[in-house]
Amino acid sequence: xxxxxxxxxxxxxxxxxxxxxxxxxxxxxxxxxxxxxxxxxxxxxxxxxxxxxxxxxxxxxxxxxxxxxxxxxxxxxxxxxxxxxxxxxxxxxxxxxxxxxxxxxxxxxxxxxxxxxxxxxxxxxxxxxxxxxxxxxxxxxxxxxxxxxxxxxxxxxxxxxxxxxxxxxxxxxxxxxxxxxxxxxxxxxxxxxxxxxxxxxxxxxxxxxxx
Amino acid sequence: xxxxxxxxxxxxxxxxxxxxxxxxxxxxxxxxxxxxxxxxxxxxxxxxxxxxxxxxxxxxxxxxxxxxxxxxxxxxxxxxxxxxxxxxxxxxxxxxxxxxxxxxxxxxxxxxxxxxxxxxxxxxxxxxxxxxxxxxxxxxxxxxxxxxxxxxxxxxxxxxxxxxxxxxxxxxxxxxxxxxxxxxxxxxxxxxxxxxxxxxxxxxxxxxxxxxxxxxxxxxxxxxxxxxxxxxxxxxxxxxxxxxxxxxxxxxxxxxxxxxxxxxxxxxxxxxxxxxxxxx
Numbered sequence: 015x016x017x018x019x020x021x022x023x024x025x026x027x028x029x030x031x032x033x034x035x036x037x038x039x040x041x042x043x044x045x046x047x048x049x050x051x052x053x054x055x056x057x058x059x060x061x062x063x064x065x066x067x068x069x070x071x072x073x074x075x076x077x078x079x080x081x082x083x084x085x086x087x088x089x090x091x092x093x094x095x096x097x098x099x100x101x102x103x104x105x106x107x108x109x110x111x112x113x114x115x116x117x118x119x120x121x122x123x124x125x126x127x128x129x130x131x132x133x134x135x136x137x138x139x140x141x142x143x144x145x146x147x148x149x150x151x152x153x154x155x156x157x158x159x160x161x162x163x164x165x166x167x168x169x170x171x172x173x174x175x176x177x178x179x180x181x182x183x184x185x186x187x188x189x190x191x192x193x194x195x196x197x198x199x200x201x202x203x204x205x206x207x208x209x210x211x212x213x214x215x216x217x218x219x220x221x222x223x224x225x
Numbered sequence: 226x227x228x229x230x231x232x233x234x235x236x237x238x239x240x241x242x243x244x245x246x247x248x249x250x251x252x253x254x255x256x257x258x259x260x261x262x263x264x265x266x267x268x269x270x271x272x273x274x275x276x277x278x279x280x281x282x283x284x285x286x287x288x289x290x291x292x293x294x295x296x297x298x299x300x301x302x303x304x305x306x307x308x309x310x311x312x313x314x315x316x317x318x319x320x321x322x323x324x325x326x327x328x329x330x331x332x333x334x335x336x337x338x339x340x341x342x343x344x345x346x347x348x349x350x351x352x353x354x355x356x357x358x359x360x361x362x363x364x365x366x367x368x369x370x371x372x373x374x375x376x377x378x379x380x381x382x383x384x385x386x387x388x389x390x391x392x393x394x395x396x397x398x399x400x401x402x403x404x405x406x407x408x409x410x411x412x413x414x415x416x417x418x419x420x421x422x423x424x425x426x427x428x429x430x431x432x433x434x435x436x437x438x439x440x441x442x443x444x445x446x447x448x449x450x451x452x453x454x455x456x457x458x459x460x461x462x463x464x465x466x467x468x469x470x471x472x473x474x475x476x477x478x479x480x481x482x483x484x485x486x487x488x489x490x491x492x493x494x495x496x497x498x499x500x501x502x503x504x505x
Binding site for chain 1: 381
């Protein structure tokens with residue numbers, strides 16, 4: 015067969031959906047708005063279903079890891095941890111009133127929440143070190159960052175900004191002019207990149223998503 | 226004043242004729258222009274017409290060097306797909322670029338015989354993508370037997386585990402090079418910080434503005450913002466990606482032109498024009 019339906023059909027569906035959303039965006043609210051809203055609902059459903067597929071893939075991966083690794087190692091620990099946590103959360107959600115139920119919320123807040131906090135605490139040790147590294151100027155970008163960062167540090171020290179008010183003017187200028195312009199420039203560049211990605215998907219030129 | 230009213234009337238007439246959603250005229254003009262530029266450059270790409278070459282990116286050469294260093298030192302190359310990467314919303318463009326870099330790095334590792342560790346983002350959808358890309362890269366070099374998926378593909382779970390286990394792996398196994406691309410968050414700090422501590426080369430790229438500072442501070446070679454898309458198109462060697470990127474540059478010239486016109490209009494006191502463009 016000369017046509018690869020496995021990629022052609024998803025591509026046609028994808029292109030049709032993007033086209034409907036684009037045309038609906040341009041036209042005033044009308045019949046296409048209802049179609050777009052319906053498509054958005056389907057997208058949510060399909061998106062949720064892909065989590066089921068992704069979850070199944072991970073269960074298979076960790077089960078394989080468990081079976082294939084003969085010698086006891088951290089692989090076993092990670093695989094068992096994943097499987098236990100996954101099935102515990104699923105069971106509790108199914109048996110005790112879903113993710114908003116008391117048991118699920120208790121487990122999430124007291125187990126997951128605490129572990130998350132512990133994880134972020136590690137960052138507290140790395141951030142000062144990273145800040146120290148930032149002042150080891152090794153490139154033009156690092157030099158600019160060091161000057162602006164050091165100025166802002168001085169501005170945040172009340173005694174320094176009181177003694178030298180010009181530092182406050184300079185720090186505010188950094189925030190309101192180059193930093194704001196950079197943020198807007200980056201936002202525009204990101205938006206252009208996203209539009210181009212959508213157009214590549216619409217025309218079937220983005221190979222990564224359908225192959 | 227008369228001229229101004231006349232201008233407004235024409236503007237309304239044009240909007241009514243075009244049946245455009247009111248209040249979105251400038252956005253729609255930019256969208257249509259982007260489609261026109263995209264089609265033009267796709268047409269050039271499809272017709273084998275010349276396309277401007279993208280400039281060289283030192284970060285691309287650094288990846289090959291880092292893989293070579295990995296072979297010499299017998300320490301692995303760590304590749305992070307980005308802890309916020311996902312194939313949806315505004316992260317998608319950065320994530321696809323990251324996957325392109327993964328393919329390039331995996332191919333280099335397979336070719337030179339270096340050990341590779343892939344930190345897969347918390348988004349579980351990326352596990353299958355990473356698996357397929359790494360397998361294809363090793364198969365492409367005829368070294369599928371050398372790929373130990375258990376060692377190479379590491380899915381750590383949520384962002385907390387991604388960080389703690391990522392740091393653990395780097396500390397335990399050593400780092401010849403850390404490549405982190407995609408939609409980055411605090412990974413920009415910890416991955417490159419630990420990489421430097423362990424004496425590795427740091428190569429990074431991110432599309433999220435908020436994390437650019439981390440790349441500038443800590444990465445040895447960085448691809449800031451849209452540079453990552455450019456470098457990604459270059460390593461993919463895909464003419465369509467390069468062509469669409471050039472279409473995007475044309476669009477940026479138009480946007481710069483609009484900003485300049487709006488600036489001049491502000492200086493000239495034509496706030497009606499500025500408010501029409503920027504909805505203010």
